[in-house]
Amino acid sequence: MLFTPLKIKSVTIKNRIMMSPMCQYSADTDGLANNWHFVHYVTRAIGGVGLIMMEATAVESRGRITDNDLGLWNDEQIEPLKKIVDECKKYGATVGIQLAHAGRKSEVTDETPVAPSAMNWSNEYKLPHELTKDEIKDITIKFKDAAKRAFKAGFDIIEIHAAHGYLIHEFLSPLSNKRNDEYGGSVENRVRILKEVIKSVKEVWPDNKPIFVRVSADDYINGGINIDEIINILSHIKDTGVDIIDVSSGGLLNAKIDLYPGYQVKYSEKIKEELGFKTATVGLITKAEMAEQLLKDERADLIALGRELLRNPYWPLYAAHDLKEDIKWPKQYERGKFRV
Numbered sequence: 001m002l003f004t005p006l007k008i009k010s011v012t013i014k015n016r017i018m019m020s021p022m023c024q025y026s027a028d029t030d031g032l033a034n035n036w037h038f039v040h041y042v043t044r045a046i047g048g049v050g051l052i053m054m055e056a057t058a059v060e061s062r063g064r065i066t067d068n069d070l071g072l073w074n075d076e077q078i079e080p081l082k083k084i085v086d087e088c089k090k091y092g093a094t095v096g097i098q099l100a101h102a103g104r105k106s107e108v109t110d111e112t113p114v115a116p117s118a119m120n121w122s123n124e125y126k127l128p129h130e131l132t133k134d135e136i137k138d139i140t141i142k143f144k145d146a147a148k149r150a151f152k153a154g155f156d157i158i159e160i161h162a163a164h165g166y167l168i169h170e171f172l173s174p175l176s177n178k179r180n181d182e183y184g185g186s187v188e189n190r191v192r193i194l195k196e197v198i199k200s201v202k203e204v205w206p207d208n209k210p211i212f213v214r215v216s217a218d219d220y221i222n223g224g225i226n227i228d229e230i231i232n233i234l235s236h237i238k239d240t241g242v243d244i245i246d247v248s249s250g251g252l253l254n255a256k257i258d259l260y261p262g263y264q265v266k267y268s269e270k271i272k273e274e275l276g277f278k279t280a281t282v283g284l285i286t287k288a289e290m291a292e293q294l295l296k297d298e299r300a301d302l303i304a305l306g307r308e309l310l311r312n313p314y315w316p317l318y319a320a321h322d323l324k325e326d327i328k329w330p331k332q333y334e335r336g337k338f339r340v
Protein backbone atom coordinates (compact mmCIF):
# COMPACT_ATOMS: atom_id res chain seq x y z
CA MET A 1 0.00 0.00 0.00
CA LEU A 2 2.74 2.48 0.93
CA PHE A 3 4.03 2.45 -2.62
CA THR A 4 0.69 2.60 -4.40
CA PRO A 5 -0.17 5.92 -6.02
CA LEU A 6 -2.96 8.16 -4.78
CA LYS A 7 -4.93 10.08 -7.37
CA ILE A 8 -6.75 13.15 -6.15
CA LYS A 9 -8.46 15.19 -8.83
CA SER A 10 -5.88 15.66 -11.61
CA VAL A 11 -2.90 14.98 -9.35
CA THR A 12 -1.33 11.55 -8.90
CA ILE A 13 0.97 11.23 -5.89
CA LYS A 14 3.36 8.38 -6.68
CA ASN A 15 3.26 6.84 -3.19
CA ARG A 16 1.60 7.46 0.17
CA ILE A 17 4.59 9.10 1.83
CA MET A 18 4.10 12.75 2.64
CA MET A 19 6.74 15.04 4.02
CA SER A 20 4.95 16.88 6.80
CA PRO A 21 5.23 20.67 6.62
CA MET A 22 8.18 21.80 8.73
CA CYS A 23 9.23 25.41 9.16
CA GLN A 24 12.91 25.88 8.56
CA TYR A 25 13.04 29.46 9.87
CA SER A 26 15.81 29.97 7.35
CA ALA A 27 14.59 32.77 5.13
CA ASP A 28 15.89 36.29 5.42
CA THR A 29 13.36 38.85 6.65
CA ASP A 30 12.11 39.14 3.04
CA GLY A 31 10.43 35.71 3.22
CA LEU A 32 12.30 34.51 0.12
CA ALA A 33 13.26 30.86 -0.29
CA ASN A 34 17.01 30.39 -0.64
CA ASN A 35 19.68 27.70 -1.12
CA TRP A 36 18.83 26.07 2.20
CA HIS A 37 15.24 25.49 1.13
CA PHE A 38 16.36 24.29 -2.30
CA VAL A 39 18.75 21.67 -0.94
CA HIS A 40 16.40 20.64 1.86
CA TYR A 41 13.35 19.96 -0.32
CA VAL A 42 15.11 18.62 -3.41
CA THR A 43 16.99 16.12 -1.24
CA ARG A 44 13.67 14.68 0.00
CA ALA A 45 12.44 14.47 -3.60
CA ILE A 46 15.57 12.53 -4.51
CA GLY A 47 14.89 10.37 -1.45
CA GLY A 48 11.59 9.25 -2.96
CA VAL A 49 8.97 11.21 -0.99
CA GLY A 50 5.64 11.13 -2.87
CA LEU A 51 4.27 14.41 -1.57
CA ILE A 52 6.43 17.20 -0.25
CA MET A 53 4.30 19.63 1.71
CA MET A 54 6.36 22.74 1.96
CA GLU A 55 6.50 24.48 5.32
CA ALA A 56 4.07 27.06 6.71
CA THR A 57 4.33 30.00 4.33
CA ALA A 58 2.86 33.26 5.46
CA VAL A 59 0.13 35.04 3.50
CA GLU A 60 1.15 38.37 5.04
CA SER A 61 4.23 39.54 6.88
CA ARG A 62 2.53 39.88 10.28
CA GLY A 63 1.25 36.34 9.78
CA ARG A 64 4.74 34.85 10.03
CA ILE A 65 5.67 32.89 13.13
CA THR A 66 9.14 34.42 13.11
CA ASP A 67 11.06 36.97 11.05
CA ASN A 68 12.59 34.05 9.13
CA ASP A 69 9.51 32.27 7.80
CA LEU A 70 8.84 31.81 4.10
CA GLY A 71 6.24 34.11 2.59
CA LEU A 72 4.00 34.39 -0.44
CA TRP A 73 2.69 37.87 0.15
CA ASN A 74 4.44 39.41 -2.84
CA ASP A 75 5.31 38.44 -6.42
CA GLU A 76 9.05 38.47 -5.82
CA GLN A 77 8.58 35.42 -3.59
CA ILE A 78 7.27 33.27 -6.46
CA GLU A 79 10.44 32.64 -8.46
CA PRO A 80 12.68 31.04 -5.80
CA LEU A 81 9.83 28.72 -4.84
CA LYS A 82 9.25 27.83 -8.48
CA LYS A 83 12.88 26.81 -8.82
CA ILE A 84 12.45 24.34 -5.94
CA VAL A 85 9.13 22.99 -7.22
CA ASP A 86 10.49 22.45 -10.75
CA GLU A 87 13.52 20.59 -9.44
CA CYS A 88 11.52 18.39 -7.03
CA LYS A 89 9.17 17.42 -9.86
CA LYS A 90 12.12 16.09 -11.87
CA TYR A 91 12.37 13.31 -9.28
CA GLY A 92 8.67 12.49 -9.46
CA ALA A 93 7.57 14.27 -6.28
CA THR A 94 4.30 16.14 -6.02
CA VAL A 95 4.81 19.44 -4.25
CA GLY A 96 2.30 21.29 -2.10
CA ILE A 97 2.55 24.40 0.01
CA GLN A 98 1.05 25.10 3.39
CA LEU A 99 -0.46 28.58 3.44
CA ALA A 100 -0.48 29.98 6.93
CA HIS A 101 -1.23 32.86 9.21
CA ALA A 102 0.30 32.70 12.68
CA GLY A 103 -2.32 34.91 14.37
CA ARG A 104 -1.47 35.54 18.01
CA LYS A 105 1.49 33.15 17.88
CA SER A 106 3.41 35.51 15.62
CA GLU A 107 6.68 36.65 17.18
CA VAL A 108 7.64 38.90 14.29
CA THR A 109 9.57 42.01 15.29
CA ASP A 110 7.89 45.37 14.82
CA GLU A 111 4.42 43.99 14.06
CA THR A 112 1.37 43.60 16.24
CA PRO A 113 -0.08 40.10 16.01
CA VAL A 114 -3.77 39.65 15.27
CA ALA A 115 -6.34 37.22 16.63
CA PRO A 116 -10.08 36.63 16.98
CA SER A 117 -9.92 37.99 20.53
CA ALA A 118 -7.39 40.15 22.38
CA MET A 119 -5.88 37.34 24.45
CA ASN A 120 -2.22 36.42 24.29
CA TRP A 121 -0.93 32.87 23.96
CA SER A 122 1.11 33.21 27.12
CA ASN A 123 2.70 36.03 29.04
CA GLU A 124 5.80 35.84 26.85
CA TYR A 125 3.71 36.62 23.76
CA LYS A 126 2.49 40.04 22.61
CA LEU A 127 -1.12 40.97 23.19
CA PRO A 128 -2.85 40.57 19.80
CA HIS A 129 -5.12 43.09 18.12
CA GLU A 130 -8.69 41.79 17.86
CA LEU A 131 -9.56 41.61 14.18
CA THR A 132 -12.49 43.63 12.88
CA LYS A 133 -14.82 42.04 10.35
CA ASP A 134 -13.22 44.05 7.53
CA GLU A 135 -9.79 42.91 8.61
CA ILE A 136 -10.97 39.29 8.58
CA LYS A 137 -12.17 39.81 5.02
CA ASP A 138 -8.74 41.24 4.12
CA ILE A 139 -7.05 38.14 5.46
CA THR A 140 -9.24 35.85 3.36
CA ILE A 141 -8.14 37.90 0.34
CA LYS A 142 -4.48 37.51 1.38
CA PHE A 143 -4.99 33.72 1.31
CA LYS A 144 -6.45 34.06 -2.18
CA ASP A 145 -3.57 36.20 -3.44
CA ALA A 146 -1.04 33.77 -1.98
CA ALA A 147 -2.89 30.86 -3.64
CA LYS A 148 -2.65 32.64 -6.99
CA ARG A 149 1.10 32.99 -6.48
CA ALA A 150 1.36 29.34 -5.40
CA PHE A 151 -0.25 28.37 -8.70
CA LYS A 152 2.29 30.49 -10.59
CA ALA A 153 5.09 28.79 -8.67
CA GLY A 154 3.84 25.42 -9.95
CA PHE A 155 2.52 23.90 -6.73
CA ASP A 156 -0.02 21.10 -7.20
CA ILE A 157 -1.61 21.20 -3.77
CA ILE A 158 -2.49 23.88 -1.26
CA GLU A 159 -2.79 23.03 2.39
CA ILE A 160 -4.62 25.57 4.51
CA HIS A 161 -3.08 25.65 7.97
CA ALA A 162 -5.95 25.54 10.46
CA ALA A 163 -4.01 23.75 13.22
CA HIS A 164 -1.45 24.24 16.02
CA GLY A 165 -2.95 27.35 17.58
CA TYR A 166 -2.40 29.63 14.61
CA LEU A 167 -4.96 32.11 13.34
CA ILE A 168 -7.64 29.83 11.88
CA HIS A 169 -7.40 27.39 14.78
CA GLU A 170 -7.75 30.37 17.14
CA PHE A 171 -11.12 31.06 15.51
CA LEU A 172 -12.17 27.40 15.63
CA SER A 173 -11.52 26.87 19.33
CA PRO A 174 -13.87 28.34 21.95
CA LEU A 175 -10.86 28.76 24.24
CA SER A 176 -9.28 31.45 22.05
CA ASN A 177 -12.37 32.81 20.33
CA LYS A 178 -14.56 34.93 22.60
CA ARG A 179 -16.23 36.98 19.86
CA ASN A 180 -19.88 37.95 19.98
CA ASP A 181 -20.31 38.54 16.25
CA GLU A 182 -20.87 36.03 13.43
CA TYR A 183 -17.27 34.77 13.79
CA GLY A 184 -17.68 33.58 17.37
CA GLY A 185 -19.96 31.52 19.57
CA SER A 186 -21.60 28.62 17.74
CA VAL A 187 -19.61 26.09 15.71
CA GLU A 188 -21.18 27.52 12.58
CA ASN A 189 -19.76 30.95 13.48
CA ARG A 190 -16.33 29.74 14.57
CA VAL A 191 -15.84 27.79 11.34
CA ARG A 192 -16.89 30.77 9.20
CA ILE A 193 -13.37 32.12 8.60
CA LEU A 194 -12.17 28.69 7.46
CA LYS A 195 -15.08 28.40 5.04
CA GLU A 196 -14.37 31.88 3.72
CA VAL A 197 -10.67 31.14 3.28
CA ILE A 198 -11.49 27.94 1.36
CA LYS A 199 -13.97 29.81 -0.83
CA SER A 200 -11.51 32.62 -1.45
CA VAL A 201 -8.69 30.20 -2.38
CA LYS A 202 -11.01 28.30 -4.70
CA GLU A 203 -11.69 31.49 -6.67
CA VAL A 204 -8.15 31.28 -8.03
CA TRP A 205 -7.09 27.69 -7.43
CA PRO A 206 -8.03 25.35 -10.33
CA ASP A 207 -10.89 22.96 -9.63
CA ASN A 208 -8.75 20.02 -10.70
CA LYS A 209 -6.04 20.65 -8.10
CA PRO A 210 -6.41 19.38 -4.52
CA ILE A 211 -6.87 21.40 -1.36
CA PHE A 212 -5.89 20.01 2.03
CA VAL A 213 -6.82 21.44 5.40
CA ARG A 214 -4.65 20.77 8.44
CA VAL A 215 -6.49 20.69 11.75
CA SER A 216 -5.74 20.01 15.38
CA ALA A 217 -8.24 17.35 16.40
CA ASP A 218 -7.64 17.89 20.11
CA ASP A 219 -6.72 20.94 22.21
CA TYR A 220 -6.11 18.57 25.16
CA ILE A 221 -7.83 21.06 27.46
CA ASN A 222 -11.33 20.97 28.91
CA GLY A 223 -13.67 23.27 27.04
CA GLY A 224 -11.51 23.22 23.92
CA ILE A 225 -11.69 21.20 20.73
CA ASN A 226 -11.88 17.43 21.10
CA ILE A 227 -12.52 14.76 18.50
CA ASP A 228 -16.32 15.18 18.59
CA GLU A 229 -16.00 18.94 18.24
CA ILE A 230 -13.57 18.73 15.32
CA ILE A 231 -15.94 16.32 13.56
CA ASN A 232 -18.72 18.82 14.08
CA ILE A 233 -16.47 21.61 12.74
CA LEU A 234 -15.37 19.58 9.73
CA SER A 235 -18.92 18.59 8.88
CA HIS A 236 -19.40 22.26 7.98
CA ILE A 237 -16.69 22.09 5.32
CA LYS A 238 -17.73 18.73 3.93
CA ASP A 239 -19.22 20.26 0.81
CA THR A 240 -16.57 22.86 0.10
CA GLY A 241 -14.41 20.71 -2.17
CA VAL A 242 -11.63 20.02 0.35
CA ASP A 243 -9.88 16.79 -0.59
CA ILE A 244 -7.83 15.74 2.42
CA ILE A 245 -7.85 16.52 6.10
CA ASP A 246 -4.31 16.45 7.45
CA VAL A 247 -4.96 15.45 11.03
CA SER A 248 -2.68 16.81 13.73
CA SER A 249 -3.39 18.00 17.28
CA GLY A 250 -2.41 20.47 19.97
CA GLY A 251 -0.77 23.88 19.86
CA LEU A 252 -3.65 26.06 21.00
CA LEU A 253 -2.34 26.35 24.52
CA ASN A 254 0.42 24.70 26.44
CA ALA A 255 -1.11 21.30 27.19
CA LYS A 256 0.23 17.92 28.13
CA ILE A 257 0.13 15.40 25.29
CA ASP A 258 0.54 11.65 25.65
CA LEU A 259 3.06 10.89 22.91
CA TYR A 260 3.65 7.48 21.32
CA PRO A 261 4.09 6.23 17.75
CA GLY A 262 0.93 7.03 15.83
CA TYR A 263 -0.64 8.99 18.70
CA GLN A 264 -2.85 10.94 16.31
CA VAL A 265 -4.00 8.00 14.16
CA LYS A 266 -7.19 7.55 16.18
CA TYR A 267 -8.32 11.02 15.15
CA SER A 268 -7.57 10.44 11.47
CA GLU A 269 -9.46 7.16 11.60
CA LYS A 270 -12.54 8.72 13.18
CA ILE A 271 -12.61 11.64 10.73
CA LYS A 272 -12.42 9.17 7.83
CA GLU A 273 -15.09 6.96 9.30
CA GLU A 274 -17.57 9.60 10.36
CA LEU A 275 -17.22 12.12 7.56
CA GLY A 276 -15.81 10.14 4.67
CA PHE A 277 -12.90 12.53 4.17
CA LYS A 278 -9.60 11.19 2.93
CA THR A 279 -6.96 11.87 5.57
CA ALA A 280 -3.27 12.18 6.24
CA THR A 281 -2.00 10.98 9.59
CA VAL A 282 1.18 12.09 11.33
CA GLY A 283 3.01 11.80 14.60
CA LEU A 284 6.05 9.75 15.56
CA ILE A 285 5.61 7.32 12.69
CA THR A 286 9.04 6.02 11.75
CA LYS A 287 8.63 2.39 10.68
CA ALA A 288 7.66 1.23 7.19
CA GLU A 289 5.71 -1.72 8.57
CA MET A 290 3.61 0.55 10.74
CA ALA A 291 2.94 2.94 7.85
CA GLU A 292 1.91 -0.01 5.71
CA GLN A 293 -0.42 -1.42 8.36
CA LEU A 294 -2.14 1.94 8.93
CA LEU A 295 -2.93 2.13 5.22
CA LYS A 296 -4.09 -1.49 5.08
CA ASP A 297 -6.41 -0.89 8.01
CA GLU A 298 -7.77 2.19 6.21
CA ARG A 299 -6.93 4.47 9.10
CA ALA A 300 -5.44 7.10 6.73
CA ASP A 301 -4.75 7.64 3.04
CA LEU A 302 -1.39 9.36 3.38
CA ILE A 303 1.33 8.82 5.96
CA ALA A 304 3.08 12.04 6.86
CA LEU A 305 6.55 12.04 8.38
CA GLY A 306 8.19 15.00 10.00
CA ARG A 307 11.26 14.52 12.14
CA GLU A 308 12.10 11.11 10.69
CA LEU A 309 12.60 12.80 7.32
CA LEU A 310 14.86 15.39 8.95
CA ARG A 311 17.01 12.53 10.17
CA ASN A 312 16.82 10.51 7.01
CA PRO A 313 15.84 12.13 3.71
CA TYR A 314 16.12 8.71 2.04
CA TRP A 315 13.53 7.09 4.32
CA PRO A 316 11.31 6.05 1.37
CA LEU A 317 14.21 4.15 -0.25
CA TYR A 318 14.78 2.23 2.99
CA ALA A 319 11.03 1.71 3.49
CA ALA A 320 10.70 0.16 0.04
CA HIS A 321 13.53 -2.21 0.89
CA ASP A 322 11.90 -3.13 4.21
CA LEU A 323 8.61 -3.85 2.46
CA LYS A 324 10.34 -5.69 -0.42
CA GLU A 325 9.04 -3.23 -2.99
CA ASP A 326 11.11 -2.59 -6.06
CA ILE A 327 10.90 1.15 -6.64
CA LYS A 328 12.71 3.37 -9.10
CA TRP A 329 15.81 5.00 -7.68
CA PRO A 330 17.36 8.18 -9.07
CA LYS A 331 19.71 6.94 -11.76
CA GLN A 332 22.71 8.60 -10.16
CA TYR A 333 22.15 6.51 -7.03
CA GLU A 334 21.21 3.20 -8.64
CA ARG A 335 24.48 1.59 -7.66
CA GLY A 336 23.49 2.19 -4.05
CA LYS A 337 20.30 0.17 -4.44
CA PHE A 338 19.87 -2.67 -1.96
CA ARG A 339 20.66 -5.98 -3.64
CA VAL A 340 19.41 -8.36 -0.97
Ligand SMILES: Cc1cc2nc3c(=O)[nH]c(=O)nc-3n(C[C@H](O)[C@H](O)[C@H](O)COP(=O)(O)O)c2cc1C
Nearest residue numbers: 020021022023055056282283284285305306307308
Ligand atom coordinates in the same frame (compact mmCIF):
# COMPACT_ATOMS: atom_id res chain seq x y z
C1 LIG B 1 11.13 21.57 12.81
C2 LIG B 1 9.65 21.42 12.74
C3 LIG B 1 8.89 22.39 12.09
C4 LIG B 1 7.51 22.25 11.96
N1 LIG B 1 6.79 23.17 11.23
C5 LIG B 1 5.49 22.93 10.94
C6 LIG B 1 4.81 23.72 9.98
O1 LIG B 1 5.39 24.58 9.31
N2 LIG B 1 3.50 23.46 9.78
C7 LIG B 1 2.85 22.46 10.43
O2 LIG B 1 1.65 22.28 10.23
N3 LIG B 1 3.49 21.67 11.31
C8 LIG B 1 4.80 21.85 11.54
N4 LIG B 1 5.48 20.97 12.34
C9 LIG B 1 4.81 19.75 12.82
C10 LIG B 1 5.08 18.58 11.85
O3 LIG B 1 4.52 18.82 10.57
C11 LIG B 1 4.53 17.25 12.37
O4 LIG B 1 3.15 17.32 12.46
C12 LIG B 1 5.10 16.90 13.75
O5 LIG B 1 6.51 17.05 13.76
C13 LIG B 1 4.75 15.46 14.18
O6 LIG B 1 5.24 14.54 13.23
P1 LIG B 1 6.63 13.71 13.46
O7 LIG B 1 6.49 12.99 14.75
O8 LIG B 1 6.70 12.78 12.27
O9 LIG B 1 7.75 14.69 13.47
C14 LIG B 1 6.85 21.14 12.52
C15 LIG B 1 7.63 20.18 13.21
C16 LIG B 1 8.99 20.30 13.29
C17 LIG B 1 9.79 19.22 13.98
